[in-house]
Structure formats: C-alpha cells, structure tokens
Amino acid sequence: MRKANALILAIMFLLLAAPFAVAGGGPSGDFLKGYIKQVDKTTNTVVFEPLDGGNQRTISLDEHIEAREVPLDKKVLVNTSMKNGDKVVSKISHMFIPLMNKGFIYMIFVGFAGGLLSGFIGSGGAFVMTPCMMSMGVPGAIAVASNMCHKFPKSMVGGYKRYKYGQADLKLGIITAISALVGVQLGVYVQRWILSNWGESGSSLFVSLAFVIILVIVGSYVFHDARRLAKKGGDGKPSKLAQSLQKIHIPPMIHFKRANITISLWFTIPVGMGAGLLAATIGVGGFVGVPGMIYVIGASALVASASELILAFIMGLTGSLQWGFAGLIDIRLTILLLAGSLFGVQLGALGTTYVKDSIVKLVMGSIMLVVAVSRGLMVPVYLSNLGLAHIGPQTAVMLDNWSFIVLVLSLILGTVLIIGYTIKGMIAERRELKVEVSQSSY
Amino acid sequence: MTILNSQKKKNLLIVFLLGVISFSSYIVAFYYESYITQIFTKGGWNGIFPLAVVFYFSFLHGSFASKILNILGIKASEKCTS
Numbered sequence: 287m288r289k290a291n292a293l294i295l296a297i298m299f300l301l302l303a304a305p306f307a308v309a310g311g312g313p314s315g316d317f318l319k320g321y322i323k324q325v326d327k328t329t330n331t332v333v334f335e336p337l338d339g340g341n342q343r344t345i346s347l348d349e350h351i352e353a354r355e356v357p358l359d360k361k362v363l364v365n366t367s368m369k370n371g372d373k374v375v376s377k378i379s380h381m382f383i384p385l386m387n388k389g390f391i392y393m394i395f396v397g398f399a400g401g402l403l404s405g406f407i408g409s410g411g412a413f414v415m416t417p418c419m420m421s422m423g424v425p426g427a428i429a430v431a432s433n434m435c436h437k438f439p440k441s442m443v444g445g446y447k448r449y450k451y452g453q454a455d456l457k458l459g460i461i462t463a464i465s466a467l468v469g470v471q472l473g474v475y476v477q478r479w480i481l482s483n484w485g486e487s488g489s490s491l492f493v494s495l496a497f498v499i500i501l502v503i504v505g506s507y508v509f510h511d512a513r514r515l516a517k518k519g520g521d522g523k524p525s526k527l528a529q530s531l532q533k534i535h536i537p538p539m540i541h542f543k544r545a546n547i548t549i550s551l552w553f554t555i556p557v558g559m560g561a562g563l564l565a566a567t568i569g570v571g572g573f574v575g576v577p578g579m580i581y582v583i584g585a586s587a588l589v590a591s592a593s594e595l596i597l598a599f600i601m602g603l604t605g606s607l608q609w610g611f612a613g614l615i616d617i618r619l620t621i622l623l624l625a626g627s628l629f630g631v632q633l634g635a636l637g638t639t640y641v642k643d644s645i646v647k648l649v650m651g652s653i654m655l656v657v658a659v660s661r662g663l664m665v666p667v668y669l670s671n672l673g674l675a676h677i678g679p680q681t682a683v684m685l686d687n688w689s690f691i692v693l694v695l696s697l698i699l700g701t702v703l704i705i706g707y708t709i710k711g712m713i714a715e716r717r718e719l720k721v722e723v724s725q726s727s728y
Numbered sequence: 729m730t731i732l733n734s735q736k737k738k739n740l741l742i743v744f745l746l747g748v749i750s751f752s753s754y755i756v757a758f759y760y761e762s763y764i765t766q767i768f769t770k771g772g773w774n775g776i777f778p779l780a781v782v783f784y785f786s787f788l789h790g791s792f793a794s795k796i797l798n799i800l801g802i803k804a805s806e807k808c809t810s
Contacts, residue, residue, distance in 0.1 A: 319769070319771075337769075337770070381765075435778055435782055438782075439783060439785070447794075451804055603779075606779055606782075610774075610775025611771060611775040612775070613768075615769070617757070617764060617777075617778045618761055620781075621782070621785050624782065624786065628786060628789050628790045628793045629796075632793055632797060633802065639804040639805035640805050711805065715805055715806065715807070719806075
C-alpha cells in the first residue's frame with residue numbers, strides 16, 4: 287500500500303513537473319511556424335502568416351538570404367534573430383521534408399542502431415540521431431522534437447524488457463528522474479545565460495568543449511575500469527566512493543531492491559541532477575547518468591544501464607509533451623525511427639543477458655570516446671566563428687563533414703560490438719547446454 | 729507433439745496478424761501524411777496526438793518485434809529468464 291502511494295505521488299509530481307520540463311534543450315522562442323505569402327525583393331522583406339491564426343506581418347530578411355530562394359505558400363519554420371534592434375529572418379526551412387525510399391531505409395537503420403545502443407547501455411542514440419536527421423535536411427528543432435518523441439516509447443519497451451530480466455530498478459529510475467527534472471531546469475537557465483552572453487557561436491563552443499571534456503574524462507575512466515575488470519575476470523565490487531557513501535547514514539535512507547543498495551536519498555540527487563543538467567545543456571544526460579549510478583550510487587553496470595531506461599522514459603515523455611505543445615513533432619520521422627528502434631532496443635536488452643558488467647562498460651566507454659573525437663573536431667570551427675582562431679571556409683566544411691562521419695562510425699562501432707558480444711554469448715551458452723546434456727545422458 | 733505444433737501455429741498466426749496490422753498502420757500513416765502532419769503540428773492540445781500515436785505503434789510494433797525475435801530463436805539467456 288505504501289509502495290502504491292509512493293508511486294502515485296511520484297507520478298503526480300512528474301505530471302506537475304511536465305509542463306516546466308524541457309529535456310534535451312526545449313523549444314525556444316526564436317522560431318516561427320507558418321507560411322510566407324509574399325516576397326518583396328526591393329526592400330528584402332517577406333509577408334509572414336503564422337500558423338496559429340495570428341495576423342500577417344512583414345519581417346526583414348537577413349543579408350545572406352536571397353529573396354528568390356524563399357519558398358512561397360509552403361509550411362515553413364522560420365528562425366529569427368535580433369539585428370540592430372530589429373527581428374530579422376536568419377533561416378527558412380521546410381517543416382516537412384519529402385521522404386523517399388532512401389530516406390525510409392536510412393531512418394529505419396539509424397533507428398535500429400540507436401535502439402540497440404539504448405537497449406544495451408541505457409543511453410545513446412540522440413547524440414547521433416538528431417545530426418543524422420539534420421543531414422537529410424530536417425530543421426534542427428523538428429529533428430530534436432521527433433527524436434525526443436521516439437525516445438520515450440523506445441525506453442519504455444527497453445525498460446520493460448530489462449525489468450523482466452531482473453535488471454531494471456524501478457525505484458532508482460524514478461528517484462533519479464525526479465532530480466533530473468530539476469537538473470533540466472537548471473540546465474535551461476545555464477543554456478539561456480550562455481546564449482544571451484556569448485551568442486550562438488559561444489554557446490556552440492561551450493557545448494562542444496563541455497562535451498569533449500566530460501566525455502573524455504568519464505569515458506576514459508569507464509573504459510579503463512572495463513579493461514581492469516576484464517583482466518580480473520570478475521564483475522568487481524562497487525567503487526570506493528560508492529562504498530563510503532553507502533556507509534553514511536543521513537535520513538531518508540533508501541533501499542534499492544534490484545540494485546541491492548541502501549544509500550541516502552541525498553547522494554542520489556546529484557546523479558539525477560547532473561544527468562538532467564547535461565541533457566538540457568549538451569544533450570547527453572545518459573552518458574553521465576549511467577556512470578553516476580555505477581560509481582556514485584554503487585549499482586552494477588547492468589542495473590544502472592537498465593534503470594537509465596526508466597529515467598529516459600520519464601524525461602522523454604515530459605520533453606515530448608513540451609515539443610508536442612509547440613507543434614514541432616514530425617510524426618513520420620518518429621514512427622520510422624520506431625520501426626527500427628523497437629527491434630533494436632529489444633535485441634540490445636536481450637544482449638545484456640549474455641554479457642558481464644565489464645562488457646557493458648567497455649561498449650559505453652568506447653562510444654563515449656569516439657563521440658568525444660567527433661565533437662572535438664568542431665571546436666576549431668566554433669573558435670574561428672568567435673574570432674579566437676582562423677581557419678578557412680573549406681577547412682571548416684571539411685571538419686564539419688569529418689565530425690559527422692566519426693559520429694556515424696561511433697554508431698556502427700556500437701552496433702558491431704553489441705551484436706558481436708551477443709552472438710559470442712549465445713554460442714557460449716549453447717555449448718554449455720550441450721555439455722550439460724551430454725554429461726547428464728552418461 | 730501435437731500440442732507443441734498447435735502452439736507454434738498459434739504463435740505464427742499472432743505474429744502474422746500483428747505484422748499485417750503494424751504494416752497497414754504505417755501505410756495509412758504515410759498515405760494521409762499531409763493531413764496528419766497538418767493536424768499534429770498545430771500546437772496546443774493537438775500535441776497530444778503524436779504521443780497517442782507513438783504509444784499505439786510502440787505496443788503494436790513492439791509486440792510484433794518481440795514475437796519475431798522469439799520465432800527466430802533470438803531469446804534472452806536461459807540463466808537470466810529462469
């Protein structure tokens with residue numbers, strides 16, 4: 287009864303928090319949805335009709351936008367920025383890109399690989415899915431929204447599977463999700479402060495630098511720990527930090543049954559808040575949430591990666607409500623991603639039943655380090671945009687392309703590692719079963 | 729043996745039905761794509777529609793994917809499930 291009451295209270299809190307949560311960097315106010323009805327080439331202005339039924343208005347175009355390239359009477363997403371005190375159109379994108387056969391296959395494959403990662407390491411996917419969609423011409427806001435809307439059902443299915451396998455700790459997932467929602471709020475303020483003080487290039491530089499520093503530090507530690515465990519051949523004990531924190535009795539003490547841990551609630555809050563803060567600022571909450579659950583709270587890698595799926599479900603649901611209210615979810619992209627990811631997430635989840643903790647850490651650490659390289663390649667471009675370094679436009683394009691290629695390579699690496707270890711585990715188990723059967727028949 | 733066979737046939741029939749419904753849902757969604765995207769992106773409370781649709785697809789297509797993997801013999805480790 288007490289458990290049911292606690293669950294109801296947690297759900298009520300989440301529903302109340304939902305309208306304020308903007309996981310993964312929410313919809314900002316600098317875009318408009320609607321139609322461009324007229325273009326005046328002499329004054330370089332457009333007549334814009336908003337989708338929400340508001341009055342038509344005239345807005346100036348930024349210098350780099352050619353009036354002849356403006357699409358008329360098509361549903362568009364218009365990004366605006368302030369220039370000399372006036373609002374100007376800085377970018378115009380088609381809200382819905384036409385989807386051809388190639389696009390269908392590409393989306394299903396990306397969904398499958400992202401799902402595989404989520405099912406296995408509990409996080410990952412968003413960092414590569416959003417750029418993949420943007421590479422097809424999908425506007426950034428639509429790509430983030432459509433990915434967010436596919437993230438929560440995928441996490442729900444993966445989380446359910448891993449709960450059935452005895453890995454997901456529901457209480458750990460819900461408690462960290464509640465503090466993550468607070469962290470998201472903090473992250474949104476940090477992001478806004480950076481944007482207003484350093485502008486768009488400064489914000490991109492901050493995101494890239496934070497991304498590289500955090501991913502290199504956490505990823506190297508996870509990778510090193512995985513190799514150490516693999517050499518020892520065991521699953522290892524909780525970290526020294528987690529062991530000492532578990533000894534400190536500050537009420538309320540919480541027992542996590544599946545994780546088999548008793549720890550003060552106060553030590554779980556920084557983990558959730560850190561995941562939320564990073565989800566809202568640099569968009570990779572899971573890469574901090576899972577290691578946090580392992581090294582700070584003391585859960586095993588299998589329990590942490592499974593419980594992260596519950597956190598991802600709650601964060602994804604609240605975030606999707608926000609993006610849905612803003613009307614930015616392209617449902618076609620979302621359901622295409624789901625077509626692949628619902629297979630991938632279940633395959634990844636069942637793969638964890640064949641591997642040890644060290645393998646989950648190895649896969650996670652490897653991907654984090656490759657993704658850090660991808661983001662690191664963009665740092666000179668943002669430094670150049672801010673005037674702090676100088677690189678030519680051709681070099682900038684080349685670095686941008688290489689950054690995307692390395693990102694895709696990380697997805698391929700994850701897919702190969704997960705499928706490889708799953709097949710290896712399956713073959714080993716079948717061999718063991720055969721030996722057992724032949725021994726019992728003697 | 730007969731019970732096993734009939735169980736197998738039943739499972740195959742369920743997978744087939746789930747597959748047909750899931751595939752048809754995708755066809756319907758893409759046939760009416762302009763109408764659907766128009767309504768779903770109006771904003772406000774219309775934002776609930778995409779969420780309802782993804783729940784529908786995740787239950788339907790998720791069950792289909794789970795059963796297909798099962799039929800192909802791709803199952804979780806017996807040590808874990810037992």
